[in-house]
Amino acid sequence: MLESNWRFFFEKELQSLNSKNLFRSLSFPHSRDFSSNDYLNLSKHPEIIKSFKEGLDFYYLGSTASRLIRGHRDSFEKAETDLANWVKSETSLLVSNGYSANLGLLDSIANPKTIIFTDRLNHASILDGIRISGAVKKYFNHRNTSHLRSLLEKSDKSSPKIIVSETVFSMDGDIALVDELVELKKEFGALLILDEAHALGVFGEKGGGVSLDRKLFPSIDESDIDVRIFTGGKSLGLEGGFIASSEIIKQYLINKMRPFIFSTSILPAIAHSLSTAISIAKKMDEERKHILQISEILRNSLKEKGYEVLNSKSQIIPLVLFSEEKSLHKSKELKEKNFDIRAIRPPTVKESRLRISINSKIQFKDVEELLTYL
């Protein structure tokens, strides 16, 4: 039985969230998907499902141990090679998910002597990694490379420095100034980490991410980005996290990264099906084009209607309503019209909003219909 002091604690916290319209509860997927990260609809792809079943027959269920003990399988190595080839990286390391990739990477590389320069809107997994590493955290204003420069200039020359940013930002849908981050990393001798979680499958050559997008960034060389984070849970429709890097960083992580060392590795069958998902995703140029076209149409129409969509340039479109209550209400109203669009509130974002995400199945007529309700 919960002691009364603890019951009081939990009740008080939950009541406080409730009174600010910040209480969260779980609700199942419903109607038309305008909210998941299944951008290429691979979570239901028959070939990948078949591959997962084959993987189960071949590798059975759990990996039974950490990869450094008895949990290692050839399907992990193959997925790592396939991902690395896709994103043009020397190698990659497969871990449980994107969250532990960011957390474990930053914790293992940084220490209290390191200064980490982090975009103000970076994902929670990046912030948590910085926090547990004990590094000095310097926020730079969102996508503001002049601010980043001034922070770099003011910082101690001899301290090891890391610059970390998402490429496609998960809640605003805008894109980091990757070319300028590369310049600053070179000038100040920093390690550059880019989280491509929402870019994979959608941006760049064969969907390999913003770092490979020569229309957006003609002059960069992906090998100048020291570490890139990808996840299997979004456009690949599965789960898992990939840390793409040079061989020396991979060896370091295998030796130092706590979530990799001290956790049972994911199902080998997942890794087997990740390879299939990668080979399919690479070929989906038509879907990528469609996603970005539909996103642009929706974004422009929302702007015309006077909505705030920030600086979105991707398949993620924030419809900022600046009110928790309005966002919850609108999400509920849209559910009745068969649209699954979720409200995103603080502390996930500063200004409450609907986060609309466009996947390859969404057609122009769906967007037209949605616009009639907004």
Ligand SMILES: Cc1ncc(COP(=O)(O)O)c(C=O)c1O
């Ligand atoms: C930018 C970013 N990085 C990392 C993650 C974590 O990835 P995963 O869902 O695979 O843990 C997410 C997902 O929420 C994300 O949006």
